[in-house]
Amino acid sequence: EAGVTQFPSHSVIEKGQTVTLRCDPISGHDNLYWYRRVMGKEIKFLLHFVKESKQDESGMPNNRFLAERTGGTYSTLKVQPAELEDSGVYFCASSQDRVKAFFGQGTRLTVV
């Protein structure tokens, strides 16, 4: 069974540019989550999709972040414009039951 796939694995962009991260969840998982870990901090929740609907986006830091999930399949997380403090590792996870979440390998974003 294929796991959660994220790409790119690493992205380096300049402040003010736009970056789009992509996540392909495990097939059949209705629940998709985005988390991130900024330097020296804990992994923190960003948002949760159930199929194509946003169930909870309470962790999104500001309106520079936009997440979408097309047709309840893959998801994208766009940061526009990127700021230095957005640097970190962005994880995507998916689950069938909202309990056992499977994580992708993460996308390391560096804003310079």
Add this chain to the structure above:
Amino acid sequence: EDQVTQSPEALRLQEGESSSLNCSYTVSGLRGLFWYRQDPGKGPEFLFTLYSAGEEKEKERLKATLTKKESFLHITAPKPEDSATYLCAVQAGEYGNKLVFGAGTILRVKS
């Protein structure tokens, strides 16, 4: 506010030297406590879920236990391949749909 604190931050063990990692939590109504393992450059890998005080789960050399205020991850006779960061998280949110993570414990096992 839901909070998870892990200790120690880092732990170095000799191969075969058993020890425990601690996870203390503050949450309004525990729905689930999770242990994950994370290797460098990878995402967290699910290990265990615990739901009620007194519950225990085992997997190979790992055993997780839960009380009303904390959880322990016991590592018996560790091997170098057990070296990783171990993360504790609690299920949180209005819908129980998100995880609140601790900072993790970095475990190094030397042969």
